[in-house]
Amino acid sequence: MIRAGRLAGTDAAEIWVKLEGANPTGSYKDRMALAMIEGAERDGRLSPGQTVVEYTGGSTGSSLAFVCAVKGYPLRIVSSDAFAVEKLATMRAFGAQVELVPSPSGITPDLIPAMMRRAAEIAAETGAFATDQFNNTDMIDGYRGLGEELNRQVAGPIAAFCSYVGTAGCFLGTSRALREAAPDLHRVVVEPGESAVLSGRPAGTHHIEGGGTGRRPPQLHEHEYDEVIAVPGVEAFAMARAAARTEGVFSGPSTGANLVAALQVARRLGPGHRVVTIQVDSGLKYLAGSLYAEPRPGL
């Protein structure tokens, strides 16, 4: 946990950032992968040695590949070339069988549904257990610990929480735990400006991996959040770079989006309040892409 004092400056609320990049596979998804597998083991949906199948942009897949390697479950992954090559290589390193749905222009509104369909086919053909992250309820519980840690680690009451949503598991699990300590917590979901469907705008193609799937996450109901902030990709990328240089927070575009939103809320609230957000994953996952490449045309 760090306080991002340089980014916030003196005229804004405090910004606290929970650092999740040091989890075993470098992202907060390790929490939910373990929760999905252990939840299924507990109630018998998953038997010893059974194959597991998932559709994923790569972070969930890396975490599941790690957990399945340790526990001895073969893993089939459906992913895409729209996502970081480091993530695809990580899944393979842990022994997962990875299949790609081509999407060279980026994360299009059709991509995640196509990946979901292919994962469902594999489950039907092979009898594999489908973790089905978007509809899995165990994965939300996997993030409760994150919220409980924040309640212990932030020095004072938390006024607001901002989180970029894909499945919305992190947002939901964390904000539910935070609300137990701060019932008035202002809950902000963050989405890409180019595919701002929660803001009522049309779905589109974008480059902030991990969210902006072009539809409402099925477990994210309107009463679970208070505000939506849409962050353009170019701002999320610029903020990710700035956070590394000014705060030592080395991360990816979704963390950049989280910080853009947190700064917006912190400026609105002003000094004397605390805004919390999350470093989703390590910048090591993005070194081969355009985020940290020099020079940087466009993004």
Ligand SMILES: Cc1ncc(COP(=O)(O)O)c(C=O)c1O
């Ligand atoms: C890099 C990255 N950022 C953010 C998210 C969003 O997290 P969640 O699925 O918990 O909403 C994900 C999810 O895949 C991700 O991979």
